[in-house]
Amino acid sequence: MNDMTLTERALEATEIKFAARDVQVYYGTSHAIKDVNIDILDKTVTAFIGPSGCGKSTFLRCLNRMNDTIDICRVEGDILLDGEDIYDKKVDPVQLRAKVGMVFQKPNPFPKSIYDNVAYGPKIHGLTRNKAELDEVVESSLRKAALWNEVKDRLDSPGTGLSGGQQQRLCIARAVATSPEVLLMDEPCSALDPIATAQVEELIDELRENFSVVIVTHSMQQAARVSQRTAFFHLGNLVEFGDTTQIFTNPKDPRTESYITGRIG
Numbered sequence: 369m370n371d372m373t374l375t376e377r378a379l380e381a382t383e384i385k386f387a388a389r390d391v392q393v394y395y396g397t398s399h400a401i402k403d404v405n406i407d408i409l410d411k412t413v414t415a416f417i418g419p420s421g422c423g424k425s426t427f428l429r430c431l432n433r434m435n436d437t438i439d440i441c442r443v444e445g446d447i448l449l450d451g452e453d454i455y456d457k458k459v460d461p462v463q464l465r466a467k468v469g470m471v472f473q474k475p476n477p478f479p480k481s482i483y484d485n486v487a488y489g490p491k492i493h494g495l496t497r498n499k500a501e502l503d504e505v506v507e508s509s510l511r512k513a514a515l516w517n518e519v520k521d522r523l524d525s526p527g528t529g530l531s532g533g534q535q536q537r538l539c540i541a542r543a544v545a546t547s548p549e550v551l552l553m554d555e556p557c558s559a560l561d562p563i564a565t566a567q568v569e570e571l572i573d574e575l576r577e578n579f580s581v582v583i584v585t586h587s588m589q590q591a592a593r594v595s596q597r598t599a600f601f602h603l604g605n606l607v608e609f610g611d612t613t614q615i616f617t618n619p620k621d622p623r624t625e626s627y628i629t630g631r632i633g
């Protein structure tokens with residue numbers, strides 16, 4: 369107990385949100401994720417890092433069953449959210465995705481107005497009682513995504529008419545509008561300028577007070593800035609998982625060290 373660091377003590381007190389056990393993912397016969405075991409904690413930002421093609425997005429998509437939408441994709445093993453198997457037949461993937469929201473690398477706004485993009489989730493899940501409440505959720509979600517000031521006078525314009533970085537922030541607003549318990553973000557800042565990136569990182573830090581966030585990033589600096597836990601993937605394996613500081617200052621596996629020092633990837 370006494371030789372535990374503060375972070376270790378905090379982590380021990382934090383609940384496990386997702387527990388993945390012996391997860392395998394196949395695309396046809398190609399084995400993309402191999403034997404992954406990981407605990408993703410509540411009220412924590414977890415970063416997934418690793419070279420291109422190592423399976424970060426594939427594994428992230430397992431966590432809200434987005435892989436269900438890919439015909440040739442097969443997921444094996446157990447993924448528990450708050451102790452419940454998310455692949456159980458009685459789980460409705462649409463409900464699951466309201467709880468476990470996702471932001472993709474490429475912004476994908478609906479062909480609807482800015483307002484309706486954000487209002488969509490709360491509407492279909494019946495989260496608000498009237499127009500005033502819905503307006504409030506739309507505004508607070510757009511504020512959280514650092515977009516409100518730029519769009520407040522044109523909420524009826526199409527979301528697809530925004531710039532790439534604005535579209536990405538719109539998608540973040542759409543994802544937070546349902547108050548998800550977990551937010552999955554796949555390289556959410558790759559289309560953003562440094563100012564918007566800093567705003568999104570600030571949002572991630574705020575979300576951590578109440579939620580669990582998993583972020584895939586190619587930026588080591590970003591992983592170090594926003595996350596408390598880091599998972600390093602390589603060729604479909606989860607090579608190393610631990611405290612972000614430990615992973616970046618004292619990696620245990622030579623493959624992690626090569627990656628963070630820029631020798632692979």
Ligand SMILES: Nc1ncnc2c1ncn2[C@@H]1O[C@H](COP(=O)(O)OP(=O)(O)OP(=O)(O)O)[C@@H](O)[C@H]1O
Pocket residue numbers: 395400418419420421422423424425426427438440
């Ligand atoms: N829809 C798909 N169909 C077939 N194979 C796929 C599909 N999506 C990914 N793969 C394969 O699975 C492996 C892991 O891909 P994935 O997209 O998860 O990697 P990644 O770590 O997210 O890479 P990047 O950093 O480039 O985004 C790769 O070999 C990829 O070609």
Ligand SMILES: [Mg+2]
Pocket residue numbers: 424425426554584
């Ligand atoms: Mg990816």
